[in-house]
Structures are given as C-alpha cells and as structure tokens.
Amino acid sequence: MKKSHLENLLKEHHQAAYHWSRQCCSFDEDLAKDVLQQVYLKILEGKASYKEKSQIKTWLFSVIRFTAAEWKKKVKNIYPLEAEFDVAETEQEVTAACHEELIEKLPERQKEVLLLVFYHNLTLEKAAEIMEISIGTVRTHYDRGKRNLKELILKKTQHENNW
Amino acid sequence: MKITGNSTDQDLVNFFSEMRAEDSAIVVPPFPKIKKSKSWSLIPLGVAATLALLAWFFIEDKAIQTLDHDVIIITLEAGQNNELKFKIESTTEMESWESPTSSLLTDF
Numbered sequence: 001m002k003k004s005h006l007e008n009l010l011k012e013h014h015q016a017a018y019h020w021s022r023q024c025c026s027f028d029e030d031l032a033k034d035v036l037q038q039v040y041l042k043i044l045e046g047k048a049s050y051k052e053k054s055q056i057k058t059w060l061f062s063v064i065r066f067t068a069a070e071w072k073k074k075v076k077n078i079y080p081l082e083a084e085f086d087v088a089e090t091e092q093e094v095t096a097a098c099h100e101e102l103i104e105k106l107p108e109r110q111k112e113v114l115l116l117v118f119y120h121n122l123t124l125e126k127a128a129e130i131m132e133i134s135i136g137t138v139r140t141h142y143d144r145g146k147r148n149l150k151e152l153i154l155k156k157t158q159h160e161n162n163w
Numbered sequence: 164m165k166i167t168g169n170s171t172d173q174d175l176v177n178f179f180s181e182m183r184a185e186d187s188a189i190v191v192p193p194f195p196k197i198k199k200s201k202s203w204s205l206i207p208l209g210v211a212a213t214l215a216l217l218a219w220f221f222i223e224d225k226a227i228q229t230l231d232h233d234v235i236i237i238t239l240e241a242g243q244n245n246e247l248k249f250k251i252e253s254t255t256e257m258e259s260w261e262s263p264t265s266s267l268l269t270d271f
Contacts, residue, residue: 019186099181114179119179119183153178
C-alpha cells in the first residue's frame with residue numbers, strides 16, 4: 001500500500017483513533033496524544049506494517065492498544081494485574097459522576113471489550129483481534145463486563161436518588 | 164457478532180451513547196504533520212564527502228624529486244706515482260657518462 005494512501009486512511013479514522021487512544025490511556029489526554037503520535041510514526045516509518053489481512057480500523061486500534069500498553073509500562077514500570085487477569089471484584093462505593101470514572105472501575109479487559117463493542121460499534125470477533133485473545137475469552141470478558149457495568153450504573157443511580 | 168437491540172443491554176447502549184455525546188465536545192487534535200525522515204537525504208552528501216576526501220588523499224601533489232646526490236660517480240684514477248685513487252663525485256645530472264667497460268672497446 002502506498003504511503004500517501006495509508007496516510008489518507010489514517011486521517012479518515014483519526015477521530016475514532018484519538019478516542020480509543022484516550023480510552024487506552026485511562027482518559028489522559030496528553031498521554032493519548034503522545035501515544036497516537038507514536039502510533040502514526042510507527043506506521044509511516046514501517047515499524048508497524050498493515051498486511052491488509054484485517055480492516056484498517058481493527059489493525060489501527062490494535063497498534064494503539066499495544067503502544068499505549070508499552071507507554072504505561074514505561075511510565076509505571078509495573079504491569080497492572082487486572083490487565084492480565086480478572087481480579088476478584090470488590091465492593092466499592094459508587095459515587096462517580098461521569099461515565100469515564102464509572103468505566104474506569106472495571107477491570108482492564110472488560111473495559112476494553114465494552115468500549116470496542118458498545119462505543120466503537122465493533123463485533124466481538126474484531127474486539128478479539130484487537131485485544132489479541134480468543135473469541136471465547138472475549139465473550140467471557142464481555143459478559144462479566146456487562147454484568148459489572150450494569151451493577152455500577154444501578155449503584156450510581158441509587159446513590160444519586162438517595163441524595 | 165454485532166450488538167443487537169437486546170432489551171437487557173439497553174441501559175448499556177444508553178450509557179455509551181451518553182458517553183459518545185460527552186466526547187463529541189472534546190476537541191480532537193489535528194492529524195499530525197509527519198515529518199519525513201531526513202536521514203536518507205544525507206546519504207548522498209556523505210558519499211560525496213567521502214569521495215572528495217579520498218580524492219584529496221590520493222591525488223596529493225607528489226614531491227618534486229631532485230637529483231641532488233642521486234648520481235654518484237666513482238672513478239678510479241691513476242695518480243702521479245701510478246697509485247690508484249678512487250674519486251667519488253655526486254651530481255644532479257649526468258653531464259657525461261662513460262661506460263665502465265668502454266676501455267675494453269678501445270683497448271681492442
């Protein structure tokens with residue numbers, strides 16, 4: 001694929017890519033910008049190459065997720081446990097005001113799959129491709145994520161009603 | 164598997180549509196202008212500089228070689244008492260040269 005054509009495709013998906021980058025960076029806008037810049041450089045310098053086996057959006061999201069994880073590792077030097085495993089969910093008080101704070105309460109993978117499916121309108125197969133896990137595992141995270149988020153929304157609503 | 168209009172998921176669908184609506188207010192930074200790497204364009208310059216350096220090194224003016232002391236003429240001369248003397252001279256040019264075996268020609 002020609003570089004100019006690839007650049008045009010990236011421009012088309014820039015807005016969605018930025019939101020996904022933000023979501024992968026725990027809604028930190030500055031970090032999201034840096035990650036996205038790094039992603040574009042990787043792509044245009046050929047360090048990440050598009051093989052046209054998947055859709056450009058799926059591939060781009062996958063590169064963003066991977067780069068964000070790299071940056072997080074660099075910054076924290078600690079890989080969060082919940083990124084690999086579903087930790088036992090603890091009872092927490094839900095006082096979060098905005099959607100972002102609420103979704104951040106979910107384990108990493110549950111958060112990712114719900115954002116990809118509900119926010120970015122991708123299929124579970126595509127989510128599995130982006131997250132580099134099997135479709136079965138994605139389904140598990142998806143079901144648990146939905147259940148947990150519903151509970152969080154319910155708790156938040158109850159909390160708001162009590163006030 | 165695309166999400167369908169599952170009624171139990173409706174609250175989630177609403178949650179994410181509200182989130183998208185909130186995000187629409189966020190100013191997305193413009194697509195960055197990717198600067199092309201200049202490292203490749205410097206390669207011809209580097210090659211040219213190397214060639215120029217090599218040319219300067221090898222096509223250096225050769226030192227002018229003078230003939231001072233390069234030609235040494237050793238002659239054996241008979242003195243007044245018929246004693247033999249070596250006469251050693253050095254010169255920059257061959258003004259006269261006599262073959263060491265020329266006497267053989269004349270003697271015969």
